[in-house]
Amino acid sequence: MNDLNKWRDYLRDFAEKREWTQFHSPKNLAMALSVEVAELLEHFQWQTEEQSHNPEPERLAAIADEIADVQLYLIRLADRLKVDIGQAVEQKTKKNEEKYPVEKVRGSSRKYTEY
Amino acid sequence: MNDLNKWRDYLRDFAEKREWTQFHSPKNLAMALSVEVAELLEHFQWQTEEQSHNPEPERLAAIADEIADVQLYLIRLADRLKVDIGQAVEQKTKKNEEKYPVEKVRGSSRKYTEY
Amino acid sequence: MNDLNKWRDYLRDFAEKREWTQFHSPKNLAMALSVEVAELLEHFQWQTEEQSHNPEPERLAAIADEIADVQLYLIRLADRLKVDIGQAVEQKTKKNEEKYPVEKVRGSSRKYTEY
């Protein structure tokens, strides 16, 4: 069994034991995910891009914790919606290959920034 | 090799070929992650919790796409910081076990909501 | 002078005195704004919609503080981009009147939720 499925099962059990499944609607989990991502963002808000590549060790440990939180809520949200993350990623990467052909987008961040 | 490492390598290669590595500072990737999570949140903002459990098929497909985007940016961000997601998750789940003992938190969302 | 302009001038002076203007790029301020909004969101993530209408007094005070933070960063961001919030709001409300004619959208959250 791959890691994502192992963690999914772990989180199910974790919530069940605590009787927290009742709070885990997709709406609530999407909010929680959003809050965790902001805690990650917070570490970088006043840093330059260059600084953001080299957080001091204590900060890096805090960032790793937030990355784990985001990963865990994402798995839990997907599970509650019966979305298979592995399958979703495979489909999305195929779409991205088509959307961003190398020849067309090389060296440009333009594609991202259309509005 | 597990899926997370496979996707990590895929994303490295994807960015390299497009000469996008230059844009992929942790600061920028954290912002991109945050934007993707908001696109996920958007699907649920006017729904009741109950409705959020049962998106119609077309919406569910769009949600799965956003979940994939969040997963991919998270992997890319972790990679640029040399954070091992698997290891970070293992550490975080241990902390959560200690922080939320079953006997103390059962049936209550209180723990989350302290301010 | 209206409140928004008064606070704008106050924030300029506040940043100048602390030599913080150097950190206040629109990119950084948009990130800070996003972090503050998440702190607001956090208060509601495990509440039902109904509960969210009646926060206990201590929480309400904390929420008011976060609302102020969002307001202040929004003013500061607009100022750094020389955007007049008053003018932007007037234009946007006109667009909304056209986009959401009463007869067409009454009683439906549908309009919001197109994807």
Place this chain on the structure above:
Amino acid sequence: MNDLNKWRDYLRDFAEKREWTQFHSPKNLAMALSVEVAELLEHFQWQTEEQSHNPEPERLAAIADEIADVQLYLIRLADRLKVDIGQAVEQKTKKNEEKYPVEKVRGSSRKYTEY
């Protein structure tokens, strides 16, 4: 009457006419606010800090629109919670004066970045 109160009343009327008040729980409005802020953030995610100071005119117009959306949802959220934004801002600016004395924080973004 100041602008914030004028817009508050406008938004009340706008929602009432469309029978949208039912969707405007603080929980939902905080989510909507969060989504609008992400749309603002999106404009800056691949830009350098320097570029973020000078968006091309078309992008600046789009940014002004998003700033207006954030302002409007913030007013609406505050109104639904009976929070007076003017009063909340006055209190928060006083706290900030005490928290960040000029002599202690001058020229440093450190204060923000404690974790």
